Amino acid sequence: xxxCAFVRVWFAWLASCVLLPATLLAGxxxxxxxxxxxxxxxxxxLDAYRAPAARLIEAATADDAAWQRLAELTDTFxxxxxxxxAYELAIAWAxxxxxxxxxxxxxxxxxxxxxxVRGHESLEILDPVERPLPLLGLGGSVATSAEGxxxxxxxxxxxxxxxxxxxxxRGRIVVYDVPFTTYGETVRYxxxxxxxxxxxxxxxxxxxxxxxxxxxxxHTGAMRYDPAFPSIxxxxxxxxxxxxxxxxxxxxxxxxxxxxxxSHFADEADSANVIGEIRGREHPDEVMVVAxxxxxxxxxxxxxDDAVGCIGVWEAVRLMKQLDLRPRRTVRVVLYAxxxxxLRGGTTYRDAHREELAKHVAMLxxxxxxxxxxxxxxxxxxxxxxTVEAIASLLEPIDAHRVRPGGGGADIGxxxxxxxxxxxxxxxxxxxxxxxxxxxxxxxxxxxxxxVARAAAAIAVMxxxxxxxxxxxxxxxxxxxx
Amino acid sequence: xxxCAFVRVWFAWLASCVLLPATLLAGxxxxxxxxxxxxxxxxxxLDAYRAPAARLIEAATADDAAWQRLAELTDTFxxxxxxxxAYELAIAWAxxxxxxxxxxxxxxxxxxxxxxVRGHESLEILDPVERPLPLLGLGGSVATSAEGxxxxxxxxxxxxxxxxxxxxxRGRIVVYDVPFTTYGETVRYxxxxxxxxxxxxxxxxxxxxxxxxxxxxxHTGAMRYDPAFPSIxxxxxxxxxxxxxxxxxxxxxxxxxxxxxxSHFADEADSANVIGEIRGREHPDEVMVVAxxxxxxxxxxxxxDDAVGCIGVWEAVRLMKQLDLRPRRTVRVVLYAxxxxxLRGGTTYRDAHREELAKHVAMLxxxxxxxxxxxxxxxxxxxxxxTVEAIASLLEPIDAHRVRPGGGGADIGxxxxxxxxxxxxxxxxxxxxxxxxxxxxxxxxxxxxxxVARAAAAIAVMxxxxxxxxxxxxxxxxxxxx
Numbered sequence: 001x002x003x004c005a006f007v008r009v010w011f012a013w014l015a016s017c018v019l020l021p022a023t024l025l026a027g028x029x030x031x032x033x034x035x036x037x038x039x040x041x042x043x044x045x046l047d048a049y050r051a052p053a054a055r056l057i058e059a060a061t062a063d064d065a066a067w068q069r070l071a072e073l074t075d076t077f078x079x080x081x082x083x084x085x086a087y088e089l090a091i092a093w094a095x096x097x098x099x100x101x102x103x104x105x106x107x108x109x110x111x112x113x114x115x116x117v118r119g120h121e122s123l124e125i126l127d128p129v130e131r132p133l134p135l136l137g138l139g140g141s142v143a144t145s146a147e148g149x150x151x152x153x154x155x156x157x158x159x160x161x162x163x164x165x166x167x168x169x170r171g172r173i174v175v176y177d178v179p180f181t182t183y184g185e186t187v188r189y190x191x192x193x194x195x196x197x198x199x200x201x202x203x204x205x206x207x208x209x210x211x212x213x214x215x216x217x218x219h220t221g222a223m224r225y226d227p228a229f230p231s232i233x234x235x236x237x238x239x240x241x242x243x244x245x246x247x248x249x250x251x252x253x254x255x256x257x258x259x260x261x262x263s264h265f266a267d268e269a270d271s272a273n274v275i276g277e278i279r280g281r282e283h284p285d286e287v288m289v290v291a292x293x294x295x296x297x298x299x300x301x302x303x304x305d306d307a308v309g310c311i312g313v314w315e316a317v318r319l320m321k322q323l324d325l326r327p328r329r330t331v332r333v334v335l336y337a338x339x340x341x342x343l344r345g346g347t348t349y350r351d352a353h354r355e356e357l358a359k360h361v362a363m364l365x366x367x368x369x370x371x372x373x374x375x376x377x378x379x380x381x382x383x384x385x386x387t388v389e390a391i392a393s394l395l396e397p398i399d400a401h402r403v404r405p406g407g408g409g410a411d412i413g414x415x416x417x418x419x420x421x422x423x424x425x426x427x428x429x430x431x432x433x434x435x436x437x438x439x440x441x442x443x444x445x446x447x448x449x450x451x452v453a454r455a456a457a458a459i460a461v462m463x464x465x466x467x468x469x470x471x472x473x474x475x476x477x478x479x480x481x482x
Numbered sequence: 483x484x485x486c487a488f489v490r491v492w493f494a495w496l497a498s499c500v501l502l503p504a505t506l507l508a509g510x511x512x513x514x515x516x517x518x519x520x521x522x523x524x525x526x527x528l529d530a531y532r533a534p535a536a537r538l539i540e541a542a543t544a545d546d547a548a549w550q551r552l553a554e555l556t557d558t559f560x561x562x563x564x565x566x567x568a569y570e571l572a573i574a575w576a577x578x579x580x581x582x583x584x585x586x587x588x589x590x591x592x593x594x595x596x597x598x599v600r601g602h603e604s605l606e607i608l609d610p611v612e613r614p615l616p617l618l619g620l621g622g623s624v625a626t627s628a629e630g631x632x633x634x635x636x637x638x639x640x641x642x643x644x645x646x647x648x649x650x651x652r653g654r655i656v657v658y659d660v661p662f663t664t665y666g667e668t669v670r671y672x673x674x675x676x677x678x679x680x681x682x683x684x685x686x687x688x689x690x691x692x693x694x695x696x697x698x699x700x701h702t703g704a705m706r707y708d709p710a711f712p713s714i715x716x717x718x719x720x721x722x723x724x725x726x727x728x729x730x731x732x733x734x735x736x737x738x739x740x741x742x743x744x745s746h747f748a749d750e751a752d753s754a755n756v757i758g759e760i761r762g763r764e765h766p767d768e769v770m771v772v773a774x775x776x777x778x779x780x781x782x783x784x785x786x787d788d789a790v791g792c793i794g795v796w797e798a799v800r801l802m803k804q805l806d807l808r809p810r811r812t813v814r815v816v817l818y819a820x821x822x823x824x825l826r827g828g829t830t831y832r833d834a835h836r837e838e839l840a841k842h843v844a845m846l847x848x849x850x851x852x853x854x855x856x857x858x859x860x861x862x863x864x865x866x867x868x869t870v871e872a873i874a875s876l877l878e879p880i881d882a883h884r885v886r887p888g889g890g891g892a893d894i895g896x897x898x899x900x901x902x903x904x905x906x907x908x909x910x911x912x913x914x915x916x917x918x919x920x921x922x923x924x925x926x927x928x929x930x931x932x933x934v935a936r937a938a939a940a941i942a943v944m945x946x947x948x949x950x951x952x953x954x955x956x957x958x959x960x961x962x963x964x
Contacts, residue, residue: 075726075730075733076730078611079613086613129567131568134922213927214697215696215697215918215921217697239927244556244557244927247557248557248558251557300698301726440616441697443722443726445695445726
């Protein structure tokens with residue numbers, strides 16, 4: 001079901017996932033020190049932005065309007081998997097609300113999206129007594145037969161161990177019991193675990209959930225098949241059960257599992273990127289994009305991944321409108337489609353706006369939650385970085401002034417890469433984020449109103465000033481890609 | 483399905499649950515200070531027990547044998563609901579292992595237990611778009627029809643609010659969104675929520691899980707019907723979803739839910755209390771009981787509730803055997819049946835051993851986990867308390883020397899109450915325990931080997947010394963009941 005073009009983009013995205021967290025999880029000291037030093041030398045042009053920045057911060061933090069909108073979105077529609085009715089309704093709601101907010105050029109730009117359907121799924125350990133184990137099929141997995149796969153399990157701690165014991169894998173259900181270190185390190189097992197096992201003749205694979213140990217918490221997420229090997233069904237199990245199966249295996253008695261999955265792809269569905277703007281007063285054709293993705297996995301309500309990002313970037317633009325702050329250039333909010341299992345929103349935007357990308361002055365994505373402490377990531381020229389750091393210094397009052405290397409995001413990635421656009425991200429605390437990432441526990445009650453307000457304020461100030469700068473943000477050739 | 487006698491006992495047990503946690507959760511300062519002062523005046527007889535206590539502590543903490551046995555039990559059989567095949571196998575395993583340990587008079591004393599079967603269950607919110615919500619039917623609930631109950635929801639924060647808005651409840655599914663304070667305070671909604679709603683004409687009830695907010699974590703547990711009102715189906719929902727439904731209700735648009743449950747009682751099943759002993763060398767007919775319950779709810783693996791209690795008391799006796807420490811009186815380990823949904827093990831033991839209860843010198847139950855810090859609870863005469871506190875002082879090296887008011891346990895309760903027997907408990911940290919209590923997350927990986935070893939050592943020392951005292955533990959009339 002995966003087109004080649006999609007697979008290539010998606011590989012790139014997976015690679016960015018692998019690389020991103022190392023930066024996210026790195027200590028902040030070294031990265032922040034030079035930033036602080038540079039920010040200390042504040043340029044004269046910054047003074048003109050102190051008043052509007054203060055107004056944006058004050059308006060954003062005056063009430064819990066942003067959190068209430070986040071609650072309305074996640075409470076009303078729940079999860080928003082591409083192709084689902086709930087997602088379709090959420091898109092219509094967002095268009096209506098953006099228009100009511102007075103945003104300009106509000107539209108839903110068509111995007112065709114894959115429609116993966118989970119269907120019924122179950123897992124049982126059969127020896128010495130049959131009992132169910134919780135599971136979550138991985139997005140994109142094929143189904144089993146209706147009777148399920150019944151096979152003896154083989155538990156490994158790594159791909160290396162699997163390869164070393166390859167002869168044992170034939171006809172088995174391979175269980176990966178890989179403790180979570182960083183997302184980048186362990187998500188490889190979710191992405192490639194099925195095909196790595198199928199290569200040695202395994203009939204199914206189970207992957208320890210990619211996240212810290214929770215409370216028997218399941219993490220779903222996308223996987224991909226290597227076309228060189230058979231496509232075998234694959235699901236996530238809890239960290240606790242992976243450990244249990246590993247102990248049982250070490251005791252030496254053979255244990256059989258039964259895995260049943262009815263997952264499949266329905267026809268591709270009509271979906272959309274939701275877009276609204278404040279048109280620039282001097283250069284309306286030059287665009288500062290602030291972005292998120294409105295789709296989510298089909299568990300939890302996608303509150304941190306990525307409804308809070310959508311509310312953050314949308315509120316940023318709404319606040320400018322409310323305060324009548326119209327920058328020189330256009331600020332465009334894009335609620336992308338289908339980040340989770342296809343990235344079609346990002347690739348469709350790139351293709352539909354290809355002619356316009358040269359006039360994208362910068363793109364910012366918020367897709368790693370609002371849990372404090374937050375920081376900006378930036379990828380671009382040194383000149384642009386200095387400008388971004390100066391702007392960020394305006395956010396010291398709300399503790400959102402840190403700028404670290406590595407900006408960007410999955411959805412803006414295709415455009416950023418195609419045209420070398422300076423790329424930013426607003427990023428929350430990774431530890432809290434990955435605890436609930438792709439789980440049923442990604443719900444709004446974990447998110448504080450002040451944290452949504454902080455994110456909206458930070459993005460509003462950053463986007464407004466970049467869009468309003470007397471000179472366009474520096475875009476030295478060859479340094480724009482994240 | 484509930485016999486009158488059972489209902490009475492079970493009411494008493496529920497009442498003890500309501501009262502117990504207030505003690506458990508109280509600050510330790512005041513309760514510990516007098517204990518420390520009294521323990522400072524250590525009696526001369528205590529000296530004879532310093533060497534055996536040190537040996538028991540050393541043996542218990544020398545390796546992770548206790549944790550490994552806990553792992554074998556919970557990994558092999560999983561959850562152990564009364565009437566289930568897994569529980570039956572676990573009983574047979576325990577008898578075999580006790581015999582292999584060399585315990586004496588090992589037997590499985592027959593107990594008839596109720597056999598509640600969960601069956602398929604589901605919950606959906608229907609407006610504005612149908613989507614599933616996780617649920618766990620409460621133990622003892624009746625089923626819905628096969629099509630389920632479809633009704634508008636009514637969300638309340640308390641019984642008071644329900645009663646004040648009673649006219650709205652007719653035909654509704656009542657949702658109790660009661661934030662967790664203490665177990666005793668909030669378990670009332672689990673126990674009585676269905677009948678309190680049915681009294682006003684509700685057609686089903688949903689209860690916010692009784693526990694701290696976890697990660698969309700469901701807590702099951704027993705409920706009871708008031709025969710004065712119709713029996714309506716009742717299930718637990720997550721704290722997050724209770725809050726979500728409450729917010730949705732406050733927005734004012736009617737919302738319908740569909741609840742489907744196939745729970746029912748099968749025929750009563752043959753089960754057993756598993757018993758082993760070290761016979762006393764001078765007064766074998768006088769008995770010190772150390773107890774737990776081997777059954778669990780049907781989610782998680784009942785590792786803390788109460789497999790760890792079983793391993794703690796069983797190891798205590800095994801260690802005496804291993805070290806050839808045979809006290810003057812008999813020490814009897816009892817792995818009770820059916821604590822969770824019937825208390826038949828406790829009532830059957832009381833009835834089968836009625837003639838012998840007068841010679842029970844004390845009973846100790848471990849059923850609140852092994853999470854540190856641990857303490858003993860004690861209910862009995864002041865004289866006996868002073869003795870218990872002196873013995874506990876031997877456990878200072880492993881931080882298990884605290885003695886607080888309020889000993890006992892659900893399973894030993896019927897015997898303790900029938901014969902005024904001094905009652906002890908070994909109790910872990912309540913906050914960690916109630917986080918995973920009756921949830922899928924009650925698994926062994928949360929329990930540290932050193933904590934199982936500490937519990938076993940503490941119980942071994944306390945039980946050995948009480949059973950070996952030159953004079954039988956004081957049992958002043960009228961003060962024995964907890």
